[in-house]
Amino acid sequence: MKLGKVEFCHLLQIIALFLCLSGMNQAEPSRSRSKPYFQSGRTRTKRSWVWNQFFVLEEYMGTDPLYVGKLHSDVDKGDGSIKYILSGEGASSIFIIDENTGDIHATKRLDREEQAYYTLRAQALDRLTNKPVEPESEFVIKIQDINDNEPKFLDGPYTAGVPEMSPVGTSVVQVTATDADDPTYGNSARVVYSILQGQPYFSVEPKTGVIKTALPNMDREAKDQYLLVIQAKDMVGQNGGLSGTTSVTVTLTDVNDNPPRFPRRSYQYNVPESLPVASVVARIKAADADVGPNAEMEYKIVDGDGLGVFKISVDKDTQEGIITIQKELDFEAKTSYTLRIEAANMHVDPRFLSLGPFNDMTTVKIIVEDVDEPPVFTSRLYSMVVSEAAKVGTIIGTVAAHDPDASNSPVRYSIDRNTDLERYFNIDANSGVITTAKSLDRETNAVHNITVLAMESQNPAQIGRGYVAITILDINDNAPEFAMEYETTVCENAQPGQVIQKISAIDKDDPPNGHQFYFSLTAEAANNHNFTLQDNKGDVSPYLSGAVNLY
Template sequence: MKLGKVEFCHFLQLIALFLCFSGMSQAELSRSRSKPYFQSGRSRTKRSWVWNQFFVLEEYMGSDPLYVGKLHSDVDKGDGSIKYILSGEGASSIFIIDENTGDIHATKRLDREEQAYYTLRAQALDRLTNKPVEPESEFVIKIQDINDNEPKFLDGPYTAGVPEMSPVGTSVVQVTATDADDPTYGNSARVVYSILQGQPYFSVEPKTGVIKTALPNMDREAKDQYLLVIQAKDMVGQNGGLSGTTSVTVTLTDVNDNPPRFPRRSYQYNVPESLPVASVVARIKAADADIGANAEMEYKIVDGDGFGIFKISVDKDTQEGIITIQKDLDFEAKTSYTLRIEAANRDADPRFLSLGPFSDTTTVKIIVEDVDEPPVFSSPLYPMEVSEATQVGNIIGTVAAHDPDSSNSPVRYSIDRNTDLERYFNIDANSGVITTAKSLDRETNAVHNITVLAMESQNPSQIGRGYVAITILDINDNAPEFAMDYETTVCENAQPGQVIQKISAVDKDEPSNGHQFYFSLTTDATNNHNFSLKDNKDNTASILTRRNGFRRQEQSVYYLPVFIVDSGSPSLSSTNTLTIRVCDCDADGVAQTCNAEAYVLPAGLSTGALIAILACVLTLLATPHTIGDLSSLTRDRTHVSCIGSIES
């Protein structure tokens, strides 16, 4: 029958133990510590337990109990008077003892990795009295290790990274295998490492498990990932040892070892001359085999005739160079531009600069295409001036536009009536001369902003726009007038020379704050005996009283004509009437009421009589009798009294 590796190992260890035990005499056995024994108060001679150092082989798979060792007391004469008792860890369940001979056997398979030793206690008893003949003593059964556990990588599988182009011997990662066998006994737990897969690119240090690079200049761009298989074998790697494996995935990380390269030496793009400023003309991209930050680009224009017309920037998401327009293109001025574009990495690795420059250039040619453009005015804004006194049909100014295309088509002009709703102006369709179509009034509209349209004769859809600002110049065509509607009052008890109103004037003509006004009373009012006017010489005038006292019953309102002259050339004047009301005032001169008496009492009729008449009317209205029933009225005492009062 053939034996497996484990069974063969067990067999060899059993033979070794047997030879060890059989070669030792009882006199050579070590003695354990013992305690003094006392019986019936008399001291007896000290006895000692005698036994072997007990070992039992783990993983025993035999059908019979495994012999462990023998307990023996020097009191035992071999006549059967002594019996042996075993207690403690595993007693009776794992370990049994022959009470007559003291032989100990293991009845179950033991695993050192589960429990390395058992602590038990032994007693020798007198068989007849069942009393101890030796003190109880403690001993240990140690489980003898065999190589029954393979190394294991508890942290596997592993992943690691190492920069590409690393020199030979660069450390990548350390792997560690553990072996559950006894590291203090034999070589069962002594592990060595080897590489089963991953050569010739990587190697492993046999004792430490450190994985290192084994080939120089490994290129990520050629291959960026490697799968390694690492083996750990116990028994120092000898035949019969157990082994375990793990995988290690090694990724080459990128370094900036590749310069950018344009896929083409030149590019050409066609753009219309009407393309707006800031529009994208083209996108170009240099290829870079590196990734991430190592592939980030910077672009710039290093040569050519497009400086100031174009600029290039980088799209950070795509790393493209974006060419945009900086100024308006004009086919008639220049039909093409040539740019020399350079692409460079932002951060080149100094180790690889010896390979050459980390930049590349290409040529970009931009062809400007002609576009049928609308007419262009010679000025973006035409300021013009005209007097508001100008006659209809007079010339104000001229605008000019031309076709910028090479065809130079004739241009016709018109006014955009959306900006000249009332049609104040006309324009000559051929010459661009602007004339007045209506009388102008600066006070109605001081500035007219109009849009002039210039249309190509050959292509009416091409329309250019020019802007004209016409300022209306002022003439003195508005007379001055009161600055406001004055509410002037004079107290009945006013004294002569008292100022009752201060007036000012306004003029719609320019300048709004630069006029000088002159005030006076009209000729008809100069000699009146009620009021006078004083010009304050500051564009104001004061109205004063000329007599003592005013009566509302005599005259409640006075009308005073004021003559105002402006300082224009020629000057204009106007007469403005100031209304003055007579009011009853308090002691402080504050008007209380300005209403005149509604009725003047007839001569001989007193105020008391008037009150009596009103009371009688009210009484008559309140009675239910008709006016014709005078007999009943006269019989009523109250009515008779009322009628009597009226008659009196």
């Protein structure tokens, strides 16, 4: 017949009570005049008290008061002249005494885990005088433990982590169960641990509660979390012991045991030749089953005819390899490139090198697509010269542009009139020959900067631009001019030969070696002998000198 937890506890109570009463009954005839054993540290004095050692079984479930023991004084002759008084912890409320016999009973169910013992005092009084016949004495009633508390995991449920691929026997976490029963009495508080759920992956040390790995090479990528159920059972795990359980969630933490792998052996991307430098051509990604730093990788272009034209970098957030252009693409020069790209882990764990190389290779082919490009001039800047004396229609020079596309469409030329508002020049639409359209004046504009447009005949929207600087050469077409209007005064007492005015001239023309001017008096002024003009022979600062002649 199986017993439940409550019935089993009651059975233990009855057995313990029987043993306790048997011991008391055997000890009752003996008498002691010394203090009880729990006062053995004090000086021994004679006593007339007689008592047994008092123990009370906890959790007594009976309906009658539980017999504890008997107080008796050797002064008591049994004639009813002595009465017994009980005081102290629980007196009257928990413990009562028969004043005639000295028998003590417990009236309430006691719990050792709430209070393990009670300290009381006893007195024997003369019934007639109500005076003590014995000195008051102190004694203790201890509560006898039964196994009525199951082990409890006060810190559960637990969470823990252990690196994947750990060796068998690697410690994961320690669990601890506590039992409120008396650890000094019997096996009620002696706990052993076992694992109810979590085999064969983990085990638990029966005495310490340390959980360890039980299988080698547990792979996080296959399963990253395990739920364990751990049992703690008292009575050293024997039948009839009480038990408690807790859960332990164990997470396998990642190690770098997986190399990067490209999902494809080759890739192909089409790119227009007009894509600007630094533009992204493609994104590729090697798969890595690891996470965090263990999945970080770097990419390199290790071979191919695209070295120097493309480069690859890593996106730190997505771990993608980003291929970008380093040089301009030209479909007419090269129509495709092949790149050999490597992906490698940045943080390699030496323990797993035996699993194979921690890198992978793939091939990326980049196809350059033709784009209808505008015409291109043979020179970015043309320099031309023409004399300001050139007649209208004089040829100044020629520009040339071509269609860089395979179609090599014919080109037509025109002048951007925003750069030639006065329309000094014309250009032949077919040949690119530039001619004068108006008379030129170097002194008005010495250099003309014009923009020439080249348009594809088949697609006028495709327009190329060339730049022409036309320098106007000078001719001597301007007479000298006095720098200013001169008006001179002279004192009447001026001495002959005194300089009274300096004069200068300018010329709008621009000969290479500078101007040389020659000064002379007009015919009318030459007859006036009061003044003379001295010419400095081409010096730019001649002066007029006057001499006063006396008559």
